[in-house]
Amino acid sequence: MAAVVGSTDVLRRPVGLVLGTLVVAACYFAAGRLGLMRQLVVDGAVVTPIWPPTGVALACLLLFGMRSWPGIALGALAVVMSITTIQPAVIGTLVGNTAAPVCAYYLLRRVGFRLDLARLRDGFALVFLGALTAMLVSATAGAGLLVLTGKLAGSRFWLVWSTWWAGDAMGVLIVTPFLLVLFRTHWPPSTARWKEAVGLTLIACGLVPFVTRSSVSLLFLVYPLLIWVALRFQLVGSMLCALFASVMATMAATDQVGPFAHLTGVQVMIKLQAFNGAMALTALLLSAVIIEQLHTRRSVEQACQELVEVLEHLTAGESQSRSPVDPPQSHSG
Numbered sequence: 001m002a003a004v005v006g007s008t009d010v011l012r013r014p015v016g017l018v019l020g021t022l023v024v025a026a027c028y029f030a031a032g033r034l035g036l037m038r039q040l041v042v043d044g045a046v047v048t049p050i051w052p053p054t055g056v057a058l059a060c061l062l063l064f065g066m067r068s069w070p071g072i073a074l075g076a077l078a079v080v081m082s083i084t085t086i087q088p089a090v091i092g093t094l095v096g097n098t099a100a101p102v103c104a105y106y107l108l109r110r111v112g113f114r115l116d117l118a119r120l121r122d123g124f125a126l127v128f129l130g131a132l133t134a135m136l137v138s139a140t141a142g143a144g145l146l147v148l149t150g151k152l153a154g155s156r157f158w159l160v161w162s163t164w165w166a167g168d169a170m171g172v173l174i175v176t177p178f179l180l181v182l183f184r185t186h187w188p189p190s191t192a193r194w195k196e197a198v199g200l201t202l203i204a205c206g207l208v209p210f211v212t213r214s215s216v217s218l219l220f221l222v223y224p225l226l227i228w229v230a231l232r233f234q235l236v237g238s239m240l241c242a243l244f245a246s247v248m249a250t251m252a253a254t255d256q257v258g259p260f261a262h263l264t265g266v267q268v269m270i271k272l273q274a275f276n277g278a279m280a281l282t283a284l285l286l287s288a289v290i291i292e293q294l295h296t297r298r299s300v301e302q303a304c305q306e307l308v309e310v311l312e313h314l315t316a317g318e319s320q321s322r323s324p325v326d327p328p329q330s331h332s333g
Helices: 002-036 052-064 066-081 088-110 120-133 135-148 154-184 194-213 219-255 265-321
Strands: 040-042 045-047
Touching: 002 052, 002 066, 002 154, 040 265, 045 154, 052 066, 052 088, 052 154, 066 088, 088 120, 088 135, 120 135, 120 154, 120 265, 135 154, 154 219, 154 265, 194 219, 219 265
Parallel strands: none
Antiparallel strands: 040 045
């Protein structure tokens, strides 16, 4: 019987690994197809302003560990095969798209990154190590191999490289925190402030589409809403708001309407990435500061409560240790 149970466990492990790999690959492929739905033409080069698969890949690595990398590689291969054929430059792109989130994962582990993003240092680590630094790998590998294989002129290397790097970095900044929060949120969520949540949702659904498609440059109006959501609902609300605003802004930019009308491709890309980057940074870092302060406040309150209990025990102990002193008796001769 023990041998049968042992063999069943051995069989379950490869099956679970295969299923996990297929799920990660499917999520990566779905994110890739979503990213390809909105493209920009910058100086003749077709680019994606946000590449969600990088955020999906890093989130999978952070949540499930290095056993996720085969699924990332398989998903990247499926995305590439859906738009082109296998070529030497494509193989290099696959390696770069797989290596970049792996590098981000190891860099974040090196600095003690926590998945709850409850510290300001975690927000800074995700921004500067996970997004801005690690995504240099995929951009350099992809654009460099295109130049080496003659698919891209050397004069256009830096343009393609910068847009590639910015798209991958935005995917990490916007998608990874959202998935980490979504995975760690207790369901069903608390409905203590559901009226306020519904009200903010209605405001966001009305305000964000308007400012992203208005001919008057009103994108700055998103930030008061984002700050309000971060103050009341911390990372869950702020990342949902940031993701929604980023999607609406990307749609407006690719349609070249509203604040993105009458701009060149380079100008549209710069304006969009500046907006998305500033919004993601605001949501991520402000929420981290608020959560850190809340944790500090709770720690202080808990310490005060423990001190009160200790003082009560000491006072009770002193009162019990005091015994009444008998009055001296006089002896008459």
